[in-house]
Structures are given as C-alpha cells and as structure tokens.
Amino acid sequence: MNAFISGFSLGFSLILAIGAQNAFVLKQGIKKEHVFVICLICALSDAVLIFAGVFGFGYLVEQFPTLQTVAKYGGFVFLVTYGLKSFYTAWSMTHELNPLDQPIASLVKTVLIVLAFTWLNPHVYLDTVILLGSVSTKFGSLAPMFGLGAMSASFVFFFSLGYGARILTPVFQKPLSWKILEVLIGIIMLSLAWMLFRL
Numbered sequence: 001m002n003a004f005i006s007g008f009s010l011g012f013s014l015i016l017a018i019g020a021q022n023a024f025v026l027k028q029g030i031k032k033e034h035v036f037v038i039c040l041i042c043a044l045s046d047a048v049l050i051f052a053g054v055f056g057f058g059y060l061v062e063q064f065p066t067l068q069t070v071a072k073y074g075g076f077v078f079l080v081t082y083g084l085k086s087f088y089t090a091w092s093m094t095h096e097l098n099p100l101d102q103p104i105a106s107l108v109k110t111v112l113i114v115l116a117f118t119w120l121n122p123h124v125y126l127d128t129v130i131l132l133g134s135v136s137t138k139f140g141s142l143a144p145m146f147g148l149g150a151m152s153a154s155f156v157f158f159f160s161l162g163y164g165a166r167i168l169t170p171v172f173q174k175p176l177s178w179k180i181l182e183v184l185i186g187i188i189m190l191s192l193a194w195m196l197f198r199l
Contacts, residue, residue, distance in 0.1 A: 003142035007149025010135060011050070014127045015157050020079055020192050021117040021124075023185045025158060029165025030172050030181075034110045039162040041111065045118045046128060046154035053133025054147035075120035076193050082113075083189030090182035 015022075021042060028038050118124060132150050136143040171177050 001145075003139045003145040004149035004152075006139070007132070007136070007146035007151075008153045009149075011046075011132065011150030011153035012157060014131070015046070015154060019123075020082070020121065020189055021114070022161060023188050024114060024117050025161050026165050027181065027185060028110070029162040030168055032166055032169075033105060034107055035162045037107065037111065038114050039158040041114050042118060042158045043151075043155040045115075046124075046158075047151040049124060049128035050132055050147050050150045050154070053129040053131075054136040054143050054150075075122060076197050078116050078120050079189045079193035083186045083193060086182045086186035086189060090179045090186065 025038055025042060029035055128150075132147070136146045139146045172181065
C-alpha cells in the first residue's frame, strides 16, 4: 500500500502544475463540452505513458532523441497557434457565456486538440516515462503498485478538474470573466511555447 500511496502522491504533484492540457480541460469543463471524453483521454494517455515508464521502456526516449526534437517543435507551433487564438477570442468576444447559445465544437476536433496537448508536450514524457519510471525501480516487485497509484492520481485529477470546473459557470456568465480566462490561457500557452523553444 505504501508503493501505491507514493505513486499517487508523486503522480498528483507532477500533474498539478498549471499547463496547456490542464487549462484546456478547465475551459471545456466550464463550457460543459465533451468533458467525459476529454478527461478520459487525458487520464488514459497518462496511464499508457506511466505504464511504459514503469515497465522499462523509458530508454526509448533516450535512445531516439529525434522523437524529442519532433515533439519539441511540433508542440511549439501548436502552443503558439492556440495561444494566439485565445488572445483573438478574448479580444473579439462581446457576449456572456451561455451554454445554450454557444456553438459546440465537434467531438473529433476536440479529441484531436486534447491529443495534441497531451502527446506534443515533451514534459509529459519526462514526468511520466522517465521520472516516474525511474522512481518506480526503487520499489522492486511493488513497482506495478507504484505505477497504479500514479495512474489513479491522473484519473482523480482530470475528472475532478473537468467536472469541478462547472462550479465556476455562474462566474463566467460575465463577459469580462471569460475574457480574462482566455487571456490567461493565451499567456500560459505562449509561456510554455517559449520554454519549449529554449529547451
């Protein structure tokens, strides 16, 4: 049980930091758009990467640095584009958030966006595959329990963020609140893009 708790604690602390993926989940949670699918994709993606790390495939990332380069520049372009889009939305939006009046993005488009946020982020490989994978080796035969704890943390976090965000819906019925959120998301995206570029 100690291995499970350690995995849960470390996994939760790593995923807690505000990032592009978390900001997207929060935004969709407030809008109540495809929340279950988004949370499930984020959690399952983490689970796949954690599984890979715990069972010794972390060396693949180190063996093939080209994969990191592709993810780095692909992630940079994606984050810059999405960040600028958020600034444009904040500037052009003049109405309050009313779920009944908002056009809902297609499920396919939403899935592609969340997959890009997840898999084009080099940091996710460092956190899940390499860091969690290396820490799990300290637990020997209990490493799978450590990995299960880290996976559980991802499911708890993403579903709590996605469905907990709707509590903020009354606040975001004011146009200014939505503009502020879009600006903050834009700043987060461009900041992460700059950090990726400097890696």
